[in-house]
Amino acid sequence: MEDSGSVIRRRVSTRKRSRRSLRETAAAGPLEPGQEQEREEEGTDGRRRRRSESLELPEYDGSEEDMFDGYDSFAENSFLAQVDVLEQKYMQSPEHGIIEKLYSKSTETREFDVIATDSDLTEVKTRDYCNSPETLRLQENVTIEPGDDLLCDVPCSQALYIEKVKDSSNDLNNPSAKESYPLSSHQTLNDIPVEQLQEKKNSSPKHTESDLNRRRSLKDRLKSAMTGNAKAQTPKFSKRKQLKEAILSEEINVAKKTLESSSDDLGPFYSLPSKVRDLFVQYKGIKKLYDWQHTCLTLTCLQQRKNLIYSLPTSGGKTLVAEILMLQELLCRQKNVLMILPYVAIVQEKISSLSNFGIELGFFVEEYAGSKGRVPPIKRRGKKSLYIATIEKGHGLVNSLIEEGRINELGLVVVDELHMIGEGSRGAILEITLAKILYTSKTTQIIGMSATLNNVEELQEFLNAEYYTSKFRPVELKEYLKINDTIYEVDIKAEKGYTFSRLLKCKYSDHLKKMDPDHLVALVTEVIPNYSCLVFCPTKKNCENVADMICKFLNKDYLKHREKEKCDFLKNLKNVSNGSLCPVLKRTVPFGIAYHHSGLTSDERKVLEEAYATGVLCLLTCTSTLAAGVNLPARRVILRAPYIATQFLKRNQYQQMIGRAGRAGIDTVGESILILQEKDKHLVLNLVNSPLENCYSHLGQEITKGIQSLLLSLIGLKIAKNLEGIYHFMCATFFGIQQKRLSEEKSLWEICRKALASLMEKGLLQKRSVCKNEEESQCELQITKLGQASLKGTLDLAYCGTLYKDLKKGLEGLVLESYLHLIYLTTPYDMVSQCRPDWMIYLRQFDHLNSGEQKVAAIVGVSESFITKKASGQAIKKDVDRNIVNRLYLSLVLFTLLKETNVWRVSEKFNMSRGYVQNLLNGAASFCSCVLHFCEELEEFWVYRALLTELTKKLSYCVKADLVPLMEITGVLESRAKQLYDAGYKTVTHLANADPEVLIRTINHLSRRQAKQIVSSAKDFLSIGGPWRRMAPQRVPQKAKSGILPPSAGG
Structure with missing residues (x-):
């Protein structure tokens, strides 16, 4: 026994303990011989680990005193003896009772880290506890560090549940209780039902107040702690956890070496840890890759880090390949990744699907869409970041990285829907972004993917990329055409391009034929409700009418299919709409049918998409935007007509729509049926049999958003400094390559020269004074302050001059009585042309404004008399700027929305679709963020910075604070x-x-x-x-500078 005691003495003399550890050990109570010890211990890394192990010890007489063999550290140390005396005095003081009471609650709360589930619980107890005098007294003298655990910083339901179960904790420590309710060494209270805990609480004996307040001295606590240390061992599950972490780290290191050596041995999972494979199974249900995916991932060009374009039909699994490549870059090469997606909804969907991977594998997933996105991004040494961005936000992010000299931090850029490079101004912005990356970084790899590419050679030359393609589809797609009541199958080998398939077998009454001449009811009832169906319609109104019409002629048995789930869905739909419900959806949803278009709010679209994906809804009538948006496949896809609004379908659009047919893992075949009239037969045959359209650059067509924006950024970011450098850059763009194919090299030089002249005329660029005698091509250019502000704000250069004048005029008499004046200044210019005011509503809303708000209208140039005359139909002799009038009308919509925060009520008040109102709100939030960055670059607009920071947040969420x-x-x-x-x-x-x-x-x-x-x-x-x-304004000068000339005039 003496040997045991000496060993323990050596352990005690060398081991250090914090005061907190001693308190926790003391609270655990004395240990009996052979009894398991189970306690929470805080490691050096701040994480808790449970120590629970039974240790076989030599036999002894059962006395704790005998274990220490008479050893008393207090007797040998006079300082400890004095501490013991002070401890005894303190324990008898009134303050001790208060602090012990608080500490007891805190430790019990931390021990049982669970949350209440009863719906009738309230937050009264949490509020009483957090606001109690004892808590407030202690908090006054406590400094909280960022990493500290706070009892009050948990959900009220969690704190209430702690109150509910903490009495049961005493019973769990009772040996008799353990017999009736045994716990394994690794079981926690999270595994115990609430009801059983409550029953145990009711049946447990009550402790007296004296028992609860009984405390032992510091001397007894130290001895108890020594006993615990002697018995405790490192838990087995902790070792397993450490082993898993070690394996993961080792696999990552092996993957890094594999990638660096360009070996054919790809390691556990394509150069990634086996944990990644498990996560794909867990979160995406993907257990095995398709053959083409394996082939693509093992391409030599990828191992050599060459750029790659790959193209497959819709639903072929392109995204999975990109995700594996992104994870390789983040984990193995330790570089940041940028993923560019076409729409905000797809960005949010991708953020949702990859956030769990970020948590599990240790990287950040950051959203760059709308008003969200930190520019420039935070530079981190440890974890890397995956930036998921829209086209516009991706461009701003790349600009900031180039300006900061950090573009090489991007190891990989992935572009989904690469064919959008040929679609209008957004395509021009995408081309600009890729061209800058290619020119400024030689280490950044670019991966582009699309289902609809034709002139791939030009894109390959632009991106300096390899090309991989396959016709693989996980589900076979059969294309059909319907003319009258006959269905033909598309067959490019046939002489006519199609072959007869079948006649529709349906008995239509005269009334039904009149209401449904295209036999839509017959076509959809062949698949629903057991399978899903999409019906693409030319217009938004047609979507609603078709959904309503189909429901009128469906059998009542459709109401019984998943009736309860549809009822719950309607409640949820009403909840996300602030208690409102579209009358059309109210009629159609019980049949499992709904419409989907941009007239819905984003909340409505989200819950509709979730209901369709889970099978609660079996039919969606939708516009073409669904084909380019989130992935919602169907057993059958029906095209109501070969038109989008009044425009005939393009091959790319048609391909995207029919690509939704067939759900991998669910359907064995997918069907598409295009309904057409005899007059469109020739056009449709060309449509289904023609190749995909070529992709053409819009850099030259989109002047202000295209080539002028590019040239301004080239000078501002110091990528080029004169016309010669600009021309050299332009030759490597997609636009420049296509110009060469047309043998118009000289025109490219002329285009650049004219664009530079226009920028200098607008006051965005200017020549350096030292270049007066040099040749035009060698003359150095520099960006003005106005140009720099426009660049930082990522503004359409068509509006930068107008915005400057509006902001300057606002400084002369900014009305801050309400948000109206600021809202007017941040209402998007590009939405004004779409506005068609209802003059009676305009007058009514104007009358509701107070005098200060009506003063805003007068300042911007809209008089009450003008609105009154327009509402009464009188002729207006005086010319008024309609853009200002329309912009103020949209400002009133936004102003009303901020006050009421209900899209439904505001849309009814202004007779607009709720989707349009929400799009206006999103556009205003994004533009407000741009105006904020614009003002941050101009000292004269310092006053706007703090104001616009708050307004951006309000517009972004439009809810109660x-x-x-x-x-x-x-x-x-x-x-x-x-x-x-x-x-x-x-x-x-x-x-x-x-x-x-x-x-x-x-x-x-x-x-x-x-x-x-x-x-x-x-x-x-x-x-x-x-x-x-990221929205915090930059430094504000000590005082405002008045009388500052515009940068274009002042140099």
Whole structure:
């Protein structure tokens, strides 16, 4: 026994303990011989690990004193003896009772890290505790560090559940209780049902106040701690965790070496850890790759880090290849990745699907869409970032990296829907972005993918890329044409291009024939409700009419199919619409049918898409935007007519629509049926049998958003400094390459020269004074302050001069009585032309303004008399700028929306579709962010910076201030934010600490996948630091400078 004691003495003398560790050990109570010790211990890395192990010891007489063999550190150390005396005095003081009471609650709370599930719980106890006098007294003298755990910083439901189960904790430590309710060495209270805990609480004996307040001295605590240390061992599951982490680290190192050596041995999972493969199975249900995907991933050009373009039919699995390549770059090469997607909805969907990978594998997933996105991004040494951006935001991100000299941080750029490089101004911006990356970084790899590419050779030359293609489709696609009641199968080998398939077998009454001349009811009832169907319509109104018409002639048995789920979906749809419900959807959803177009709010579209994906809805009538948006496949796709509005379909558009037919893993075949009239027969045959259209650069056609914007940024970012350098750059663009094919090299020089002259005329560029005697091609150019502001704000150069004048005029009499004047200054110019004011509504809303707000109208140049005359139909002799009038009307829509925060009520008030109102709001938020960056570059506009920072946030979320923090989390929209807030999750930290399983039980209509996504996004948000720090204005001068000339005039 003496030997044992000496060993223990040596351990005690060499081991250091924190005061907190001693308190925790003391709270655990004395240990009996042979009893398991189970406690929480804080490691050096800040994480808790559970120590629970039974240690076989030599036999002894059962006395704790005998274990120490008379050793007393207090007797040998006079200082410790004095501490012991002070400890005894302190324990008898009144302050000790208060602090021990608070500490007891805190430790119990940390021990049971669970959340309440009862719906009738309220946050009263949490508020009482956090605001109690004892808590407030202690908090006054405590400095909280960022990493500290705070009892008050948990959801109220979690704190309430702690109150509910903490009494049961005493029973769990009771040996008799353990017999009736045994716990394994690794079981926690998270595994115990609430009901069983409550029963145990009711049946447990009550402890007296004296028992609860009984405390032992520091001397006894130290001895108990020594006993615990003697018995405790490192837990087995901790070793397993460390082993898994070691394996993951080793696999990453092996993958790095594999990639560097260009070996054929790809390691566990395409040069990635085996954990990545497990995550694809867990989160995406992908267990095995297609043969083409394996072939593509093992291409020699990828191992040599060459650029690649690959093209496959829709639903072929292109995205998975890109995701594996992105993970290789993030984990193995430790470089940042930029993924460019065409639409905000697809960005949000991709953020949602990859956030879990970021949490599990240790990289950040950052959103760049709308007003979101930090520019320039944070530079990190540890974790790398995956930037998922729209075309416009991706361009701004690349500009900031070039300006900061950090473009080489981008190891990989992935472009989805590469064919959009030939579509209008957005295509021009995409081309500019890629051209800059190619010119400024020789180490950044570019991957482009698309389902509809034709002139690939020119794109290959532009991107200096290899090309891979395959005709693989996981589900066979059969194309059909319907003329009258006959269906033909498309066959390019046939003489006519089609062959007879079948006659429609349907009995139509005269009334039904009149209402449904195209036999849509017969076509859809062949597949629904057991299979899904999409019906593409030419217009938004046609979508609603077709959905309504089909429901009128469906059998009532369709109402019984998944009736309860459809009822729940309607409640959810009404909830996300702030209590409103579209009458058409109210009639169609019980049949499993709905319409989908841009007239819906984003919340409505999101829940409709989720319901369709899960099979609650079996039929969507939609516009062509669905084909280019999120992936919603169907067993059968029907094209109501070969038109989009009044424009005949292009081959690319047709290909995208029919590509939705066939769901991998569900359907064995996919069908597309194009309904046509005899008059369109010749055009349709050309459509289905012709090759895809060529892709042409729009850099020259889109003047202000295209070539002028490019040349301004080349000078501003110092990529080129004169006309010769600009021409050299332009020759390598997609536009320059296509110009060479047309043998118009000289015209390219002329185009550049004219564009530069226009920029100098606008005051955005100017010549350096030292280049007066030099040749035109060698004369150095420099960007003006106005040009720099336009570049930073990523503005359409057609409006930068107008914006400057409007902001300058605003300084003369800025009305800050309300947000109206600021809203007018940030209303997007490009939406003004679409506005058609209702003059009676205009007059009514104008009359509701107070005197200060009416003063804003007078300042911008819109008089009440003008609106009155227009509303009464009188002739207007005086010329008025219609753009200003229309812009003020849109400003009134936004102003009303900020006050009411209800899209439905505002859309009814202004007789606009709710989707248009929401698009206006999103556009205003994005433009407000651009104006903010514009003002940050011009000292004279310093006053706008703080004002626009707050307005950007208001426009981005348009909800009550309490909900804004929650809506900053990916996947949390207004309705969901309200649910979370009402349940007690009021901060991002609450969501980051939440248990997904409890969220599912607490929040209605929340799936497990959504709950996990919200929690992981909240953690990711906190690790990034939040999106609004990037919006903080730059330094504000000590005083305003008056009388400053515009940069174009002042140089």
